[in-house]
Structure formats: C-alpha cells, structure tokens
Amino acid sequence: MDSLKTPILDNHLHLDPEHGQGIDAVKDFIQMGGTHLLVVNKPSWHLGINPTSGSDFDAVFETTIDIVETASEILPGRAWPVLGVHPGLISRLVDERSYDPETAAELMCAGLDRAASYVQNDTALALKSGRPHYDVSESVWKASNRVMKHAFRLGGEVDCAVQLHTEATDDLTDIAMWAEDRGVPAQRVVKHYAGGTLAGPTPSVMSQKDRLETAAIEDEPFLMETDFIDDPDRPGAVLGPKTVPRRVRWLQQNGYETAIEQAHIETPKMIYEIDTESTLASNS
Template sequence: MLCHLPYAEVPISSAEDFSRSYEITIGMAERGNAETNVRVFACVGPYPVLLLGLVERYGLPRAVEIMKAGMEGAQRLVREGKAVAIGEIGRPHFPVPPEIWDASNEIMRYGMELAKEASCPVVLHTESCDPAVMLDLASHADRAGISRDKVVKHYSPPLVLNEENHGLFPSVLASRTSVREALSKGDRFVLETDFLDEPARPGAVMNINTVPKRTKALIASGELTEERAFRIHKDNPERIYGIRIE
C-alpha cells in the first residue's frame, strides 16, 4: 500500500494543488506496477498537518474548505479506480489549539462520509493511539456512517482485541515486539513499515522489506503459521480495501 504524503514541490493552496500532488503518488504506483512484479495500491488524501499552514495563510474557514476539497479529489480518484482508499487523513499527531482539533475532526468525518459514498476505507493518521483514542475515532466513524472495520488506524500499537480497537482495523508497525504481541491476541490486523523513502532518513521508519523478512522469520521459528500469515497479509487487506492479491 502506497500512502500519499505532501510533496515540497507542490505547495497546497487549492483543490487543484491537491490533484497535482495526488497524481505524483498515483504515478509512482503505476510505475511500480509497470516496472516490477510487485502489486502496488495507492491511498490518497489531504495530510492532516497541512491544515495548520493553510490556517496561517487563509484563516480557519477557508482552510477547512481547501482540506475538504482535497478529500473530494481523493474520492474522485478512488471512483476512477486509481486509488483504493482515502488517506492518510485524520488529525495532527502533536498538541494543537482546540479550534484546530475540532476542525481536524470535522474534516476527518467528511473524509469518512466520502469514503462511505465511494465504498472504500479510510486510513487514519492521528496522535499516539490507545484504546481510548480508538473509541473516540470509532465514535467519529459512527457519526459519519462508515463501518468501523473500514477505518484503518495507521501506526497502531498491537491493539488487536475488540475491546482495545473498538472495531477499527489496526495497522501495526512491524517491530518484533509489536508483531509478537499482536499475534498473541489474534490475527485481525495488518502490518506496516511506515517507510518514508526519505534520503535524509534512509530506512525510516522501518525498511521497506521489513514485513516479508519478519514474516518469514516468524514462520521459520514456528511462531507464525502460513495459514495465519495468509490471513494477515492477504485475507485482511482484501477485505478492507476490496482488492485482489494474487
């Protein structure tokens, strides 16, 4: 899954800017599919932290309008079959003033509403997560009318039990400790690396090949069966994103 992030070469000030930015991510996915034997799926949406810069330049009401327009552009790409999810959307991962927090939640819910219309999931970028945060996010999903299992919590701790994730789908960072804890609770999760492909931070957050390497090692050690690996890496993504993994 290739998730969209902002690009320095495309400053965002309008819906058109979002579209130009998204096309870079879509182009990367298309190139990956054309030039490698890896199947790449794209996820696009207005990155939550962009709201802060837009507020500084245009004020809060206009900034919210621009972010919502970015959501609409993302939905359009999903409907065109170029992307399979809206994300990363959500709210800043650091403390912000109450008015920014409230606006971020409003924008996030709008994205959830659009995802429901397009029959696709959302991928959420938020503050550090615990069961209370999961419950709060689930309440926003309910208000938006999107099924909780169509809400993927990016960079999630191993909150695999229903009483921990409240029906949201955790995408767990593939550290050894987190994977082992997740497996001890079940297999209703997916794994991620949060790989950034940033030259200044090579291999951050985790290297792109971590998930297959970790999976193979766990199978070899007997800690993970092939059946469970297929559920985590094939069945779960297919169910969440409505895709087919061969």
C-alpha cells in the first residue's frame, strides 16, 4: 500500500478485544495507511456490565484504556481513549431495570464523574455523552439533557473536548450554548456521526463520500470517523476500520488536500490539543 504521507485519524470507533476483532481491526486500519485512532468505550451493556454505581463503569473504561495501549504499540502514530456513558443507557435503566428517569440520570452522571477522573490524570483524552437519537418520553428527554449538561460541566472543569451522540441534525447551536455556559468552547463539542455541515459544534463526519465532499467544500473544521462498532453479531453495521484511510486516498485523488489537512492535522490540534504530525514522526 502506497504511503499517503499524512497523518490519518479515525475520530470515533470502538474496539472490543474480547468479543470482536480488537487489535486485528487496528491492523486493518494500519494496512490501509491509518496512523491515529480515538477509541470510544463501547456501551456498558455491550460488555455485559449493568452498573449500579459510578465505580461500576471503571471496568468499561479500563477495557478501552488497555486496548488503546496495545494499539499505540503498533500504530505509526498512536491512539487515545475517549470515555463516557452512552446516552442510550437511560432507556435500558428506565425500560428494563425500572429506574425513574432522574435516578437513571444520577447514575449516568456518576459514570461521567469517573470518566472525567481518567481525563484529569491524563489517562483519557476526552469525554463522551449526548442524548437519545430516537423518540423518548419528555421526562427521559429532560433527564438526558441534564446528563449532557453535566458532561459539559465536567469538560469545563478538566479542560477537555466532549464528543456527543445525538439525534440526526445539522443544527445544534442550542447544545453549543449549553457547553459554552459550562466552560467548553463550542468548537470543542464534537458531534459524532455527523453530516458534512453542522451549526454549533464541530462535525465528526461519517466517512461516506457524499458527506465528506460536502465537508470539504464547506472549508470549515471537521473530523472523519467510521463509528466501527466491532460487533461480530453485526458485521455489516456502520463502516469498517479500513474506511477512513480509503476515503483520505479518495479525497487526495479528487484534489481535496486542504480538507485532508483540516481533518487530520488542524482540527485534531484545535479540539483535542493533539499533534498528529509530531506523534507520527516520533514513532517513525
């Protein structure tokens, strides 16, 4: 595989060393030219963990931290963990475990507190939160927004970016204002699974050609992701780990050099304060 001579970062994917491809997915990414990864912990229930306290999330986080360390040993660049509580947990707590929404929110906030402690001691890079992308009751919606605001408060306290899982939309200016009010600049709020344009936060664009072309033409800060879920029971779900390097090659072939630099060098530096060029050089 010819070298693309640029850092290549997948901003949002999952790795499951026990049930999924784990490090083999990282090797696939590297084979296609990938260099850097932001690895988001899988939802707690995907790992068989049913938390009842904030500390119960530690096992979820440690699984991600461990495989990030292994991935960094073989990547041309390195990987970083992004830790948090999947917003879909509130439905599992309310619908399956008979929590009321407010009590469920308290548990999720406690999990975010634990995630922030890893960011505080430089074990993790950023937080992950959000709200359901499907229809929920008004009480669950309000509780979910409360959890997300708590994530912003924590992000402000530990000075980190916050990745969000939300409903599909091209306008989240209200959420960006909530973040700003709690100490997180709007640009450091990252909407995962985004389209090519987004008002408010920074889009982490799903690496489909139409979305990427829109983002490239917009000439605004953006990131690229696959949301690879590493689930053997859903092998065709979302995008595979080879996709981002392939799409970078496609962008290059179509003359979008500036967009490549934006997504893989400038925007990561702006949002996460990471230098994909120097970390690539130091490992070469």
